[in-house]
Amino acid sequence: MSTSFNIGSLALQGGAHCVALDAQRRYSADDLKLRVEALYQSLVQKDEHHVGVWLTNPWDFLCVFIALALAGKRIVMPHNLQAGTADCLGQHFSALISDDPALALHSSYWQLEQLLAETDNPADLGEQDINEQVELVLFTSGTTSTPQPIAKTFADLHCELAELQQVFADAVAQHPVLATVSHQHIYGLLHFLLWPLARRAPIMLEAGHYPEVLAGQVAQLAPVVLVSSPTHLSRLPQTPVFCQQAEGLAAIFSSGGLLAETDAQAMANIVGHAPWEILGSTETGGVAYRRRSESSFWAALPGVEVEPTAEGQLRVRSAHLGGLHEFVMGDKVEFLADGRFHLLGRADTVVKVEGKRLSLSEMEARLSEHPWVQESRVAVVRGRRDEVGMVVALSEVGLSALHNEKKLFINTTLKNHLSTYFERPLLPRRWRYFTTLPRNNQGKVVAATIQQLLSEREH
Known part of the structure; x- marks a missing residue:
């Protein structure tokens, strides 16, 4: 599919129309153009090519993102910058632009105001396109404990934006866009930042x-x-x-x-x-x-x-x-x-427990058939003895049962339900109950979180 726009030239068109707003002010297309050009002037002179970006304000992020792309830098987008994640992902970038000065990483560290202060007289870029082969690196964040880098080009982004516009143009028009999701993830990046820019719809910066x-x-x-x-x-x-x-x-x-x-x-x-x-x-x-x-x-x-x-x-x-x-x-x-x-x-995730094969997805599906269960995740806690554990989001009926009965009764009832389908050594020995399953800021249930909940001792 041929693309019908380029994020670079769109950002540099300028104009009086509103691109973003918060409680304090509105940012026009002219504001976007001036800020992108100022950041571009600073970034294009730097030797570092692989640049990580972690900025909590969507306006700041949008301006830096476009300036980096126009400068031909490879943009690296961590899904979070917790200490462990930052240390793991630091190998993927040689410089980091962030609003968190507490980060101690083995790379150059640039703050936004520092970059803007380095620009005396930014050049007018006209309506310059972003080279479609410029790369963006994202990371898987929901299903495995080790984030994996995923590279996309701006050609990919432009193509997907064109597809979204083709299907949903009438529904979205140029209505202002509100969000509860992070722009540091591909879904938020496309739907909250880039697609509204492409169709000239303003975004509300406050989540x-x-x-x-x-x-x-x-x-x-x-x-x-x-x-x-x-x-x-x-x-x-x-x-x-x-x-x-x-x-x-x-x-x-x-x-x-x-x-x-x-x-x-x-x-x-x-x-x-x-x-x-x-x-x-x-x-x-x-x-x-x-x-x-x-x-x-x-x-x-x-x-x-x-x-x-x-x-x-x-x-x-x-x-x-x-x-x-x-x-x-x-x-x-x-x-x-x-x-x-x-x-x-x-799809079935089959593991071995005490020498027996267990389909984790089948066990979750079977447990969800019980009226007390809204959703569940199962994992195996490895140790001197392997134990199956279950993290359960209870339904309203299940929460009522938990309130009126002892937890042991709930455990036994659900275990008996599963015993119809699974051998005794495979039945869960560890149970954790919640109103909803724990999710990260992209709405995903993270395998590592489930393992941690099941590995902790109950109080």
Whole structure:
């Protein structure tokens, strides 16, 4: 697919229209052009080529991101900069631009104000395009304990943006965009920063993490587009102050995990339409979309080809897949004759416990059949004796049972339910109960977090 725009020239067009706003001020396209040119002038003179970026303010991030790309730098986007992650990912960049001066990394460290102060008289770049072969490096963050680098080019980004515009242009128009997700992840980067810029829609810089804040933003800017995740969308219908403003949402996007059918319906009840759900990953970018008020089946985005593997998993080929020829996702699928498909759950993850084979995905699926269970994750805690553990998000009925009965009774009841399907040595010995599963800021359940919860002693 040929792209219809380039982020570089779009950012340098200038103009009086609003690009971003917060409680203090509005930033125009002229403001964006001047700041990008100033940063470009500083960055293009630096020898470091692989540059990491961690800036919490979306406006700062957008300006630096575009300036780096125009300067031809390889942009590295850590998914977080906790001490352990920073030490692990530091090998991927020779300089870091961040607003956290406490970071102690073996690389050059540049603050935003320092870069701006180095520029005396920035040159007018005109409407210069970003070279489409400039690379962006992201990291997988949700399913494994070791982040893996994923390289994409700006050609990939431009292509995916064109695909989104082709499908959703009428729904999003030039409505202001609100977000509850991080711009440091591919979903937030595309849907909250780059796509609004491409269609000249302003973004609200303050994240709407709290329903009260989000409701105020909707009241101020309606009609709006909301870029969110299943974690946040599951809570919003329970907040009266948000429900009073919900009709101001022209479109809602959800990604970073699967939105429960009950949550999609709850949003549809208060907004008038269900969220657009985007299926994808860091490796693949966007793959498919659906809207539960119209269909429960997924349809591939333009330029994306999907098919089942011999094992029934989802194989993806797309125009924005970067250097990968194809990618097999960890989802089981069932296809309709018209090419749409239904997800059947994660592909089996088979492990050995006490010499016996255990399908982790099957155990999670079986446990979710019990009325007390909303969602669960299973893991094996290795030690002198291998033990299966289960982290469970209880349903309202399950939470009531836990309140009225001892935890041992809940453990035994759920274990008895699983004993219908699994041998005794495979049954969970460790149980942890929550109202929702712990997720990272991209809405993913992280395997390492599940392992840590099960490894800790109960108090």
